[in-house]
Amino acid sequence: MSGDTAREVVGEYQYGFHDPENATIRFDKGLSEQVVRDISELKNEPEWMTEVRIKAYRRFIEMPMPTWGNCDMLNQIDFDAVTYFLRSSKGTENNWDDVPDDIKNTFERLGIPEAEQKWLGGVTAQYESEAVYHSIREDLEEQGVLFLDMDSGLREYPEIVKKYFATVVPASDNKFSALNTAVWSGGSFIYVPKGVHVAMPVQAYFRINAKNMGQFERTLIIADEGSSINYVEGCTAPTYSTESLHSAVVELVAMDGAKIRYSTVQNWSANVYNLVTKRGIAYANATIEWVDGNIGSKLTMKYPSVLLKGEGSHAEVISVAYAGKGQHQDAGAKVHHLAPNTTSNILSKSISKNGGRSSYRGMLQVTPKAHGCRSKVVCDALLLDSDSQSDTYPTMEIGNSSADLEHEASVSKVSNDQLFYLMSRGHSEAEAMGLIVNGFFEPFTRELPMEYAVELNRLLELEMEGAIG
Amino acid sequence: MMQYPKIAIPPRSEHLWRYTPWKRIHPTKVEEMPNADHILFSSGEDSAMDDSDEIARSFIHSISSVCKLVALDDELQELDLRCSGHICAGEINVKSQGNSTLIVRISGDAGWTGIRLSGEVKGTLSVAVVNDLSGEGHLLRCEDWAVGRDSTLEFATLSAGGFLNKSDIRVNLTQTGSELRGGIASNGHNSRHDDHHIEITHKSKHTYSSLVMHAACDDSSHSVGTGLLTICEGAGGSDAGQVFRNLLLSEKARAEAIPELEVLADDVKAAHGAASAPVDVNQIHYLTSRGLSREEASALIVEGFLMDAFRHVKNQDVVATLRTRLLVHLECLISG
Numbered sequence: 001m002s003g004d005t006a007r008e009v010v011g012e013y014q015y016g017f018h019d020p021e022n023a024t025i026r027f028d029k030g031l032s033e034q035v036v037r038d039i040s041e042l043k044n045e046p047e048w049m050t051e052v053r054i055k056a057y058r059r060f061i062e063m064p065m066p067t068w069g070n071c072d073m074l075n076q077i078d079f080d081a082v083t084y085f086l087r088s089s090k091g092t093e094n095n096w097d098d099v100p101d102d103i104k105n106t107f108e109r110l111g112i113p114e115a116e117q118k119w120l121g122g123v124t125a126q127y128e129s130e131a132v133y134h135s136i137r138e139d140l141e142e143q144g145v146l147f148l149d150m151d152s153g154l155r156e157y158p159e160i161v162k163k164y165f166a167t168v169v170p171a172s173d174n175k176f177s178a179l180n181t182a183v184w185s186g187g188s189f190i191y192v193p194k195g196v197h198v199a200m201p202v203q204a205y206f207r208i209n210a211k212n213m214g215q216f217e218r219t220l221i222i223a224d225e226g227s228s229i230n231y232v233e234g235c236t237a238p239t240y241s242t243e244s245l246h247s248a249v250v251e252l253v254a255m256d257g258a259k260i261r262y263s264t265v266q267n268w269s270a271n272v273y274n275l276v277t278k279r280g281i282a283y284a285n286a287t288i289e290w291v292d293g294n295i296g297s298k299l300t301m302k303y304p305s306v307l308l309k310g311e312g313s314h315a316e317v318i319s320v321a322y323a324g325k326g327q328h329q330d331a332g333a334k335v336h337h338l339a340p341n342t343t344s345n346i347l348s349k350s351i352s353k354n355g356g357r358s359s360y361r362g363m364l365q366v367t368p369k370a371h372g373c374r375s376k377v378v379c380d381a382l383l384l385d386s387d388s389q390s391d392t393y394p395t396m397e398i399g400n401s402s403a404d405l406e407h408e409a410s411v412s413k414v415s416n417d418q419l420f421y422l423m424s425r426g427h428s429e430a431e432a433m434g435l436i437v438n439g440f441f442e443p444f445t446r447e448l449p450m451e452y453a454v455e456l457n458r459l460l461e462l463e464m465e466g467a468i469g
Numbered sequence: 470m471m472q473y474p475k476i477a478i479p480p481r482s483e484h485l486w487r488y489t490p491w492k493r494i495h496p497t498k499v500e501e502m503p504n505a506d507h508i509l510f511s512s513g514e515d516s517a518m519d520d521s522d523e524i525a526r527s528f529i530h531s532i533s534s535v536c537k538l539v540a541l542d543d544e545l546q547e548l549d550l551r552c553s554g555h556i557c558a559g560e561i562n563v564k565s566q567g568n569s570t571l572i573v574r575i576s577g578d579a580g581w582t583g584i585r586l587s588g589e590v591k592g593t594l595s596v597a598v599v600n601d602l603s604g605e606g607h608l609l610r611c612e613d614w615a616v617g618r619d620s621t622l623e624f625a626t627l628s629a630g631g632f633l634n635k636s637d638i639r640v641n642l643t644q645t646g647s648e649l650r651g652g653i654a655s656n657g658h659n660s661r662h663d664d665h666h667i668e669i670t671h672k673s674k675h676t677y678s679s680l681v682m683h684a685a686c687d688d689s690s691h692s693v694g695t696g697l698l699t700i701c702e703g704a705g706g707s708d709a710g711q712v713f714r715n716l717l718l719s720e721k722a723r724a725e726a727i728p729e730l731e732v733l734a735d736d737v738k739a740a741h742g743a744a745s746a747p748v749d750v751n752q753i754h755y756l757t758s759r760g761l762s763r764e765e766a767s768a769l770i771v772e773g774f775l776m777d778a779f780r781h782v783k784n785q786d787v788v789a790t791l792r793t794r795l796l797v798h799l800e801c802l803i804s805g
Contacts, residue, residue, distance in 0.1 A: 067482045368720070383735040386705065392730035393484075398745045401686075401717035407743040411732045 025087040029212065030080040033057055036182050039085050043151055043185075046158055049165075056171035056181035063175040066301070068361070069330045073299040077273055082214040082245050084183045086128040122147045122202040126217060128210060129185040140198060146191040147202055150218050153189025160191060164220055168251035168307075169279050177277045180216045180249040187217030187248065192227040192258075201230040201263075206246075208272065214245040221251070223258035223286075230261045232448075243298065244272045252280030254288050256310060263291040263448055266300065270327060274300040284310030284339075291447045292319040294329050303361060305334035308342035308370075315344040320444040323356030323388070332361035332393075337373040337403070346377040347443055352388035359391040366403040373400065379409035382440060384433075472520045473502065473527040488693040488725055489635045489664040491524060494609050496556045496581035505532040508559030508584065511549035513537030518560045518587060525637060526611045529558050529583040536560035541594065543567030545786060550584065552577035552602065563588035563596075570595045572790050575610075576630070578603040586612040588622075590647075595623040595784035599794045602630035604659070610636040619646035625782045627775070627791045628655040628663050629798040639668040642676035642707075651680040652782050654775035654795070657690025657722060658802055664693040671699065671737075675706040682713045683778035685771045686722035696728040698741065704734045711741040716774050718748055718767065768799045 025042070027035060036057045040050040065074050122136035124147075131149030140147070146157065154161045171181035188204045208215050223229055246268060254260045260280065268274055274297040280288040290304035306315035321329035335344040350358035360379045381390040392409045414436055422432035438445070478499055479486045497503045516538035521527045539548060539561060548571060550559070557579045563571065563586065571594065575584065582602065588594070602608055608631045616622045628634060640649050655663045669678045684692035694713045715724035726743040748770055756766035775795060779788050 067480070381732070383732060383737075386702070386735045388735065390730075390732045392728075392741065394727060394729070394743065396724075396726045396743055396745065398715060398717065398724045398726075401720055401722055401747050403717070403745055404747070405743075405745045407726070407728075408740070409728075409730060409742070410738075410740040411730060412738055413735045 025085070027083060027085040029083050031057075031082070031084055031183070035084055039183055039185065042085070045154065048162065049154065052166065052171070053182050056178045059171050060175060060178035060182055063178055065175060069301045070299055070328045073273070073328060077243070077245065081212055083210065083212055084214050084216070085185060086210055086213060087130055124149050124188050124204040126186045126204065126206045126215075128208065128213060129215065131186050136202070137200070143196045144193040145196060145198060146189065148189050150187035150189045150220065151185065153220070157189070157191070160222070161189065161220065164222055164251065164253055166251075168253065168281050169249050169277050173277060176247045176275045177249050180218060180247050180277070183214070184216045184218035184249070186215075187219040188221070188231070189219070190221040190229060190231065192223045192229050194224045195226045197227065198229045201232045204231070204233045206233065208244050208246065208268075212244060214247070217248045219248065219250040221260055221262070222253045223255060223260050225255045226257040228259040230263070232263045234265050234267070246272055246274045246276070246297075248276045250276070250278040252288055254280060254282045254286035254313075256284045257286060258283075259287040259289075261289040261291065262304075265293040265448070266296060268296040270296060270298055270324070272297045274302065276300075276302040278302065278304040279307065280305070281307045281309050282313035282315065285312040286310060287314045287316070289316040290319070290333070291444065292317070292331065293444060293448075294319070294321040294331050297329075298326065299328045299330070301330045303332045303334050303363075305336070305363075306344070307336050307338060308344065309338050311339045311341055313339065313342050317344075317346045318444050318447055319348050320441050321350040321358045323350065323352045323358040325354040325356060328357045328359070330359045330361060332359070334363040335365070335375065336363075337366040337370040337375065340369070340371040340373070342370060342373050344375040346375075348377075348379040349441060349444060350381045350390060351384065351437060351440070352381070352390050353384040355387040357389040357391070359393065360409070361393045363395045363397070364405060364407070365397045366400050366405070368399040370400050371402045373403045373405075375403075375405045377407040380440070381409070381411040382437070383411060383413050471527075471531050472522055473524070473531045474500075476522065476524045476527060479524060484695055484697065484727065484729065485637065485666050487695070489633075489662065494525075494607065494633065494635045495528070496607065502531060503556050505534070505583070506554035506557040506579075507533065507535040508557050508582070509551035509553075510535070510537045510559065510561070511551075512546065513539045513548065513561065516562045518562060518585065523611075525609055526585055529585040529609065529611060530560065532556070532583065533558040533560050533585070536562065538562045538564065539571065541565040541567075541569035541571060543569060545570040545572070547572045547574070550575045552579035552582040552606070554579055556581045558583035560585045561587070565589070565594040566591040568593045570784055570786050572597045572787065574599045574601055575608070576601040577606070579606055581607045581609075583609045584611070586610075588612070588614045590614065590616045590620045590622045593621045593623070595782065595787045596625065597787040597790050598626040599791065600626070600628045600630045600634065601794065601798075604630070604632060606631045607633040608635070610634070612636070612638045614638075614640045616640065616642050616647040616649060618644035621648040621650065623782050623784055623787065624649065624651040625779050625787050625791055626653050627794055628653070628665070629795065632660070633662045635664045635666075637666045639670070640678070641670050641672055642678060644673050645675050647673065647676050649678040649680070650781040650783070651678070652779040653680075653682040653694075654778040654791070655682070655684040655692050656771065656775060656795070656798065657684060657686040657688070657692050659688050659690065661690040663690070664695075666695045668697045669699070669709065669711075670701065671704040671707040671709060672701050674704050676704060677707065678709045679781050680711045681778045681780065683716070683775050684714070684724060685716045685718060685774055686724050687718040689719070689721035691723045693725045694728070695725075696741070697731065698729065698739065699731045700734050700737050700739055702733045705736040707734070708738045709740070713743040715745040716748060716771070717745060718771070764803050768803055772796065772799060
């Protein structure tokens with residue numbers, strides 16, 4: 001199918017360009033135990049990791065599809081039509097000039113090297129299954145901060161990886177975490193030593209280029225006692241008429257007094273299934289923050305979660321979702337208060353337009369031993385036309401009488417008064433709508449690094465074009 | 470032909486059956502169809518009801534030998550449902566017009582009670598349902614209400630009796646101008662398990678609903694409040710709100726709230742909220758400093774909290790009945 005026809009199917013998309021595939025290794029489509037073994041062998045992994053992968057593959061085969069979210073869309077996934085491993089370059093380069101030209105061009109079009117020079121502490125660029133470029137500022141390296149792609153992390157620091165891998169998100173958690181554990185490739189590995197504060201954000205950029213590609217990155221971030229880190233990730237893919245699958249697993253471990261902020265701006269093209277499991281464990285007085293923006297993809301099912309395991313720990317989840325034509329953004333947050341005096345805040349905002357569907361699915365649990373917990377959940381949704389849908393599925397399970405929890409949600413359309421006010425000041429209706437939408441998402445964008453916030457606003461403006469009339 | 474044996478047992482992943490699965494509320498083994506005594510109704514004419522493809526409704530229909538019609542025309546009627554025996558069941562058809570009031574009291578010492586109610590509302594109907602069953606009884610209650618054009622259903626329920634209760638209440642706002650004002654108060658004590666599932670469906674434009682559920686949970690009781698508020702396509706101009714609040718009075722008490730919202734139309738207002746909190750120690754201190762015992766102070770706070778669930782109910786007969794029953798119930802708990 002030609003690019004134009006594909007665009008007709010999935011709509012206009014800023015990052016919908018693609019480059020010719022220059023794969024050095026490409027597996028045949030489909031998944032089997034042999035494919036899993038081959039991936040592990042190709043990467044020269046230790047035996048224990050091969051065993052973990054094989055066990056996870058068997059779990060994946062046994063486990064049923066989730067019965068919630070969008071079952072119709074989930075059942076359309078043809079696991080045999082997916083390519084599970086594709087290597088595009090000979091290895092991970094530390095020098096931008098050594099990256100193959102076609103891949104370099106892609107990331108330059110996405111603005112990655114420019115951003116790195118200006119405001120990043122480190123960057124990993126993943127193209128298809130593996131990282132193609134990786135760098136970290138020297139001062140951070142000197143402080144003992146480890147920031148590698150996950151494959152290198154396993155190779156160079158196997159003892160740390162073995163200690164934490166799949167402890168936060170076990171393979172048995174759900175069908176897609178089992179799949180990821182079986183075929184994972186790429187992702188980031190970060191270890192921040194005790195008391196080190198990484199002031200500048202570190203970034204990972206994930207790009208799918210090939211058709212019917214499956215990207216299964218695995219990210220593990222460990223912030224040791226009293227340390228802090230701000231991790232930002234962005235995702236894009238070309239516009240094809242056939243579907244791709246992105247099924248990542250992210251595990252965060254915040255030791256006593258540590259702080260991890262994990263920000264995502266997901267802008268996959270509208271033919272990507274984005275089925276991601278993200279979870280963090282916060283020990284005493286630690287903080288985990290998920291800042292999660294979902295703009296693209298066909299179906300997103302993603303519920304960043306935090307296990308508040310240590311007394312005084314805190315979780316913060318801010319998520320926004322934009323569901324356009326043919327899109328279902330099933331996003332939310334899960335916070336489990338397992339220890340006393342833990343606190344959490346969840347803010348979810350969504351917009352549905354042109355028949356899109358956005359859902360908030362959340363879980364707030366307070367266990368019997370978790371005294372003095374406080375939590376607040378706010379969900380706001382805007383519906384921009386009568387063809388769209390917005391749902392809220394919150395769950396609150398309270399097992400301790402001292403818990404103080406609040407949940408509130410509202411769904412509405414854009415107020416005519418607000419539109420009228422802005423138009424009376426000279427804005428066109430489309431501009432007024434864009435301003436209102438940007439304002440609606442402002443609690444999210446203000447938490448992002450400035451460049452990301454500007455980019456997000458621009459993306460939203462593009463998405464909002466034609467929203468009126 | 471009975472539907473029940475053909476209906477698949479619902480999985481716990483279904484919202485409705487998550488906390489009180491069908492296996493738990495069924496009086497015997499799920500594949501069995503036990504013999505049941507019939508509920509004694511204080512009034513009503515003999516009537517009949519169709520079977521259903523929903524498992525709980527079909528089960529009650531299959532074991533019931535009595536169905537009563539309660540027709541209301543601009544009047545107040547009290548209906549006592551006396552439940553006794555090992556297992557008992559019954560069905561009620563309610564047809565209302567004009568400005569009517571129906572006060573239903575469910576009492577008795579039956580081991581297991583199944584009640585299925587189907588109601589049609591034209592005009593305004595205010596309903597009070599009081600669950601006053603003895604402390605060991607199990608109750609399965611299924612209600613389906615259809616509210617007609619420019620009609621209002623005021624629905625208030627006080628759930629204080631029984632050991633294991635599951636209520637599945639569905640209200641369809643079928644035509645323009647139909648309205649629901651609902652209030653549910655649940656008082657949990659000992660090991661009581663009280664599960665309310667409320668589905669409100671806005672099927673037509675300019676329909677209105679407000680629902681408040683308050684649950685006070687003491688001892689090792691467990692309250693579950695699940696709601697599904699759906700605004701269908703074409704139901705523009707609708708306004709819907711749901712609030713679930715839990716007051717936790719003891720370390721071992723548990724409460725679950727899942728107020729779900731599905732909106733398929735724009736130009737609507739839909740909001741829901743849920744909150745759980747312990748008793749304010751300042752309120753207890755204030756009341757005890759005025760001479761009340763700790764139990765009395767707590768009961769007074771619980772009374773105020775539970776009665777607040779009926780804040781949208783305008784019919785004072787209904788509110789007064791519920792207040793009286795609640796006070797008696799709280800008094801009994803204090804005096805043991």
